[in-house]
Amino acid sequence: MPSVTVNSAGRSPAVARGLAWPVTLDLPEDATIGDVKSALAKRCPKFYKERQKISVKDDRKALDDATRLADVSSELAVKDLGPQISWRTVFMIEYVGPLIIHPLIYNLPRIFYGGPVQHSRLQQYVYAMVLLHFLKREIETVFVHRFSHATMPFRNIFKNSAHYHLLSGLLLAYSVYSPPFSAPSPYIRGTVRDDPTWLNAYAAAWLFAELSNLHTHLTLRSLRPEGTTKRAVPYGYGFDLVSCPNYFFEICAWVVITLMTGSYAAWLFLVVGTGQMALWALKKHKAYKKEFGTEYPKGRKAMIPYIF
Template sequence: MVIPSIVLNFLFPPPSSLFVTTMTLVSFSSLTNAGYKETKGKNMQYSKFLNVGVAKKEKEIKETKLSSRNGMFLFYAPSFLVGLTSFFIFPDQDLRFVLLVSALTVHFFKRVLEVSFIHKYSGSMALESAIIVPMSYTLSTATMIYAQFLSREVPEPLVDLKYVGIGLFFIGTIGNFYHHWLLANLRKKGDKEYKIPKGGLFDLVICPHYLFEILSYVGISSISQTPYAFSFTLGTIFYLTGRSYATREWYLAKFGDKFPKNVKAFIPYIF
């Protein structure tokens, strides 16, 4: 068949692992479904979406919350540790494996540093989100690394994307950090009110940090070139598309006519 042969020019063949195959389907379907729910107002309960779209009865049942800083730290710290320990669990691997693990470790280490020293928080997060999101990140990181380890047994793709991936990863990482820094500097010390972001690509889209995060994951999957990495990245694109749509709707509802109508969700001039 023509399509599979073209795809195999860019990807390693799927590994003969039931675990990786299952996780490929689970990661893609769960992220896609989560993105769809975001567009329908069923938001993950953290950040500005805490209690948004949650029925009063559900609020009363789910009263356990964490501080936003502690919750966000839990989002990223386990995945950072998975990446870091992988250097010791899988020693003496090839360049592609080392680049992938390095990119994942840097990605989550950056997020831990941002949570600890950059971001400003004004509220709390539902305990459910503080459990589900870290599990998703940790499992996906571990699976991506394991799938890469298994790929050593099969031939390399005909088209080598790992150096392109390095470039995309660094552009995405720098752009994501810059826009997180702009968000953090919207608030002065002690200020807990939300404001309309400005500067950088915020003048064109409300979620440029999501756009650059996607670029980071495209870079990571290009370094990896495993089916699992690309399926996870595709699922992440669907989820962040839904989350960015919900974010724009939230700003429109909160600020009304003050919110610039030309500012899109996360793709300038388009969406």
């Protein structure tokens, strides 16, 4: 039974100061990096696997849990990533913000605007669309998504949630449900923003984008067996043109709301969200091409068909 030496990357992890560094572990011949993490966690339960980042000494790149120790010739180093929180919990916290904020501002205008607001058809449509969007996201988080990484650092929850709670939550709701968008407002009354035909057309476009987004999420789910991090080349609806059609259809849904309202808050959320999703899409696109090589379709773009 071979042994492996694990040192601390930088200062000894505060949560694992009970361990004598470097730590020598006796592991089976076919042991992996995941087994190293499990062995360290067994010696110090507070230093659980998700908190650990293991790399070759003097190299910052994390080793995958499936990497065999036989393929790693150098001494290992472990870094404490800090307290972790599951990605599923992160998503649920992010999306619940707008689900609370929008009803509060919509139904309690006296508190936020100092008086009543006679809601226009536009406000009613946007209210329903925003709530349905984030309710869909919560349902997908619980029943559809399968995560390649189980957790992320707890401290990041505040940064991640701010995007949704502040931009698509507080700022969007305060702008769209305000008196300038109400039924008596000249911005609404007698314009296409109060025309049921116009509103229904945009609602249909929004519904198409939302259902298309759901379809892509179901496709991605089907590629990853439960409890694994397996990756495969996705094909079919949307994926024949771009690597991340889920992001493309999400953008389309928010474009509808932005065009419907013309709100500065909707434009801001759309621009910021599109920029962030573009970065994610490009990263995933490059990862697909690197992992699958010539098997990956050459004609695909990252996020926007034929463009990007």
